[in-house]
Amino acid sequence: GEDVEQSLFLSVREGDSSVINCTYTDSSSTYLYWYKQEPGAGLQLLTYIFSNMDMKQDQRLTVLLNKKDKHLSLRIADTQTGDSAIYFCAESNQGGKLIFGQGTELSVKP
Amino acid sequence: NAGVTQTPKFRILKIGQSMTLQCTQDMNHNYMYWYRQDPGMGLKLIYYSVGAGITDKGEVPNGYNVSRSTTEDFPLRLELAAPSQTSVYFCASRTGFEKLFFGSGTQLSVL
Numbered sequence: 001g002e003d004v005e006q007s008l009f010l011s012v013r014e015g016d017s018s019v020i021n022c023t024y025t026d027s028s029s030t031y032l033y034w035y036k037q038e039p040g041a042g043l044q045l046l047t048y049i050f051s052n053m054d055m056k057q058d059q060r061l062t063v064l065l066n067k068k069d070k071h072l073s074l075r076i077a078d079t080q081t082g083d084s085a086i087y088f089c090a091e092s093n094q095g096g097k098l099i100f101g102q103g104t105e106l107s108v109k110p
Numbered sequence: 111n112a113g114v115t116q117t118p119k120f121r122i123l124k125i126g127q128s129m130t131l132q133c134t135q136d137m138n139h140n141y142m143y144w145y146r147q148d149p150g151m152g153l154k155l156i157y158y159s160v161g162a163g164i165t166d167k168g169e170v171p172n173g174y175n176v177s178r179s180t181t182e183d184f185p186l187r188l189e190l191a192a193p194s195q196t197s198v199y200f201c202a203s204r205t206g207f208e209k210l211f212f213g214s215g216t217q218l219s220v221l
Contacts (some may be wrong), residue, residue, distance in 0.1 A: 030207060031207045031208075033210075041133070041195070042200070042212045042214070042215065043153075043210075043212055045209050045210065048208065087152070088152055092207055095142050096158065096160040096161070097166070097168070098131075098143060098155065098210065099154045099155050099156060099168070099169060100140075100145075100153040100154075100155075101152055102151055102152035103151070103152045
């Protein structure tokens with residue numbers, strides 16, 4: 001069945017760039033998403049990319065999609081302590097099914 | 111505009127009891143979802159629906175049932191509750207393939 005995999009932890013220094021990676025298995029994915037969850041809060045949509053795009057940039061966020069390798073990444077430029085959170089990758093297929101990865105905990109050290 | 115409303119917010123069940131988690135949305139969304147989130151884990155899809163009268167299994171459907179008789183409502187039924195069903199449950203909805211709107215969650219403990 002479909003699966004979405006992420007590394008569990010990432011630690012960076014404030015001001016550095018963070019790159020969070022995700023792989024997925026569903027070749028019929030249409031949209032891929034990045035969500036952010038802060039402690040005790042719900043999931044917040046950060047950005048998404050349509051499967052026929054390679055890259056999407058939105059202020060400090062850059063999403064790269066390699067459809068051949070089924071690899072998605074989220075780059076956060078100039079990472080701040082306020083970016084510390086859990087980041088979830090998710091993918092949706094044409095049938096509307098939407099599944100999430102297990103999340104990457106980003107820790108930003110001053 | 112209420113968005114996605116889930117009830118109850120908290121519930122404690124005994125092993126073997128049954129209950130229904132209610133979910134309703136007032137945004138006329140076609141797509142509705144039920145997820146569970148275990149501590150320190152991501153969201154696992156239980157069931158989803160692409161419209162009234164249509165439901166489909168997600169990643170972890172065993173021990174649960176759903177129905178979608180109207181566009182607005184998507185209740186999740188737990189039959190014969192087990193400790194493994196202790197989790198936080200989220201209902202969500204969307205139209206098209208963009209933003210997913212989440213309910214505030216139901217914290218369920220099965221003891």
